Amino acid sequence: MSLRAVEAFGGPREARQAIREGRWTGPTAGLCPGYAQANLVVLPRQFACDFLLFCQRNPNPCPLLEVTDAGSWEPRRLAPGADLRTDVPRYRIYRDGRLEGEPTDVLDLWRDDLVAFLFGCSFTFERALLEAGVPVRHLEEGKNVPMYVTNRACDPAGIFRGPLVVTMRPIPVELVPRAVQVTARFPGAHGAPVHVGDPAALGIRRLERPDFGDAVTVRDGEMPVFWACGVTAQAVALESKASLMLTHAPGHMFITDRKDADLSYD
Amino acid sequence: MSLRAVEAFGGPREARQAIREGRWTGPTAGLCPGYAQANLVVLPRQFACDFLLFCQRNPNPCPLLEVTDAGSWEPRRLAPGADLRTDVPRYRIYRDGRLEGEPTDVLDLWRDDLVAFLFGCSFTFERALLEAGVPVRHLEEGKNVPMYVTNRACDPAGIFRGPLVVTMRPIPVELVPRAVQVTARFPGAHGAPVHVGDPAALGIRRLERPDFGDAVTVRDGEMPVFWACGVTAQAVALESKASLMLTHAPGHMFITDRKDADLSYD
Incomplete structure (x- = not known):
């Protein structure tokens, strides 16, 4: 762009x-x-x-x-x-x-x-994060957001079933509550994070190997924060x-x- | 009860x-x-x-x-x-x-x-109103909430179409913002009011003649506040x-x- x-x-x-x-x-x-x-x-x-x-x-x-x-x-x-x-x-x-x-x-x-x-x-809530002073790493690094297939199953319906896919943004620990608060305001754009912290809790083994998109730098003093991703719907529909x-x-x-x-x- | x-x-x-x-x-x-x-x-x-x-x-x-x-x-x-x-x-x-x-x-x-x-x-948000110090008139008077068929059409889908039905609660004018704020927190229970004030804006001619439920007292210094009502879905399904x-x-x-x-x- x-x-x-x-x-x-x-x-x-x-x-x-x-x-x-x-x-x-x-x-x-x-x-x-x-x-x-x-x-x-x-x-x-x-x-x-x-x-x-x-x-x-x-x-x-x-x-x-x-x-x-x-x-x-x-x-x-x-x-x-x-x-x-x-x-x-x-x-x-x-x-x-x-x-x-x-x-x-x-x-x-x-x-x-x-x-x-x-x-x-997620463009909607990323703009809100930036306006609230919360950095968005993949934008800083000019990359695609990293996306991961999790071990959480979506609630199935008819033939449609599959795992939840999430995006990850590294957030300075002191800004994690703010990041939750800002994105929770937008249920029409994935809403609050689904998970904060240890990637293993979602079955993600290596943050540096996303399933889609690009890996981004996670700095000292930052925590990985995970939001539900629209790719979930595409992946499920594809199936x-x-x-x-x-x-x-x-x-x-x-x-x-x-x-x-x-x-x-x- | x-x-x-x-x-x-x-x-x-x-x-x-x-x-x-x-x-x-x-x-x-x-x-x-x-x-x-x-x-x-x-x-x-x-x-x-x-x-x-x-x-x-x-x-x-x-x-x-x-x-x-x-x-x-x-x-x-x-x-x-x-x-x-x-x-x-x-x-x-x-x-x-x-x-x-x-x-x-x-x-x-x-x-x-x-x-x-x-x-x-609406039981969910009525409890929240009471806890916030906002009176709920039909509960005070031991009546059913008054419901009105409005002149607003729902967004149709297939064979399903019909007017929006609303409930009305008279709210002291100084508490109207609080009532909006409290109920807006519950989009899963009809959310914020759809209209505040003049019933004519919704095509309601006489507050004392609800289409369903009971009429309630509107006191001096109170404003009628209207919320979307679940009877809408039943009425539309019935059709x-x-x-x-x-x-x-x-x-x-x-x-x-x-x-x-x-x-x-x-």
């Missing part, structure tokens, strides 16, 4: 227009500051009911912001007038659980039976081996009209 | 046992203080998916605490070992949208395709004219093992 891009887009509508027209195909981190970005999972209707139930039972990793009617590409609650077939900078296409491509639109793949699920994203599943490409989120503050309980 | 009954039940498990054995068939207000009580709506599986989506889209009137797997009568998250066929003091049976009876169990009506929806209940629908009878709730505090974001 370049600073120029951040300046170029006035608001979410302008940003989505640029994305729709192919003028922006990069990651969305830093775009439209103050506006909530969302994870996207699209599944055929036959899987939607159980997946919705899975999300209801696992709100921490799967903080649902909106579920569209089957066939509708408009997220009319989060962004009236937007088009989920074109307004994400880069998609991933899975068929029968296998990655098939990473196009910049899915116009030709859309079907009348597709249901879109949009989830809150369904649905004939077709569409998602955003990592870091290439859907930008909503909703302010970060709207996702908080303040 | 008698004080003796309150004293008789040690905890939710004991209370449910007494209800299951027919030793308690009355309203549950005041039973097991500190434990969350829940509204119940049971629908055949064919309606469950759209109803779940309706609840996702309308979390304020429909704060879902648990959805069971089809056929299962055990709410294994809210109360492991409980039986939703027997552990509510009094049920309502609807067939094709018509009230057919109010039995004390539904053992002979249970089917493999039934899905139970359990919702947070589906499902072949079979089971609910709790008004005031005869399901007592969970979950503490009120577990429904808060503190």
Whole structure:
């Protein structure tokens, strides 16, 4: 992301227009500051009911912001007038659980039976952490957040089951309560940490070997703090081996009209 | 409810046992203080998916605490070992949208395709109001809370649509902010008010003529404050004219093992 891009887009509508027209195909981190970005999972209707139930039972990793009617590409609650077939900078296409491509639109793949699920994203609470003076290491180091598959099972629903995936941020011990407090305000963006301290309690053996993303430096006087991660929902959905599943490409989120503050309980 | 009954039940498990054995068939207000009580709506599986989506889209009137797997009568998250066929003091049976009876169990009506929806209940936040020194008029007057059908439409899902139903509590003007603050902590029990002040803004013409429940006194220096009401979900479900629908009878709730505090974001 370049600073120029951040300046170029006035608001979410302008940003989505640029994305729709192919003028922006990069990651969305830093775009439209103050506006909530969302994870996207699209599944055929036959899987939607159980997946919705899975999300209801696992709100921490799967903080649902909106579920569209089957066939509708408009997220009319989060962004009236937007088009989920074109307004994400880069998609991933899975068929029968296998990655098939990473196009910049899915116009030709859309079907009348597709249901879109949009989830809150950790960008929202990372901004709140920074504003509260809590450092966010992977941003400092210009890396992806480290993600780990844990030994905790999600509460299953129908065919959907799998382990909880978490992100980790090293937090100076004296700021741990503040980090909990700040993120707890955002249940619509994964909320409070699921665990503070010893990674072994989550079955994580080596912090320097994340399952996804990049390892980050943990300094003396810092404690690893773990939050539920939206990748949980994608990983679980992938296991369904649905004939077709569409998602955003990592870091290439859907930008909503909703302010970060709207996702908080303040 | 008698004080003796309150004293008789040690905890939710004991209370449910007494209800299951027919030793308690009355309203549950005041039973097991500190434990969350829940509204119940049971629908055949064919309606469950759209109803779940309706609840996702309308979390304020429909704060879902648990959805069971089809056929299962055990709410294994809210109360492991409980039986939703027997552990509510009094049920309502609807067939094709018509009230057919109010039995004390539904053992002979249970089917493999039934899905139970359990919702947070205003008892939780009324206790919090009282503890914060905010009066609750209908409790003072020994009445049912007044409920009103508003001119606000819920966000529809599939066949499920209908107006928002609200409860009203008159609050001394100087305590209105406190009342908002206290109830906002409980999104799992309808959360913050949906409206403060002029009833006409919700299309309510006469406060002294509630659509359900009883009228209560509004004193000088008090403001009517309106919260989303769980009757919304029941009214909307009823409109589906499902072949079979089971609910709790008004005031005869399901007592969970979950503490009120577990429904808060503190």
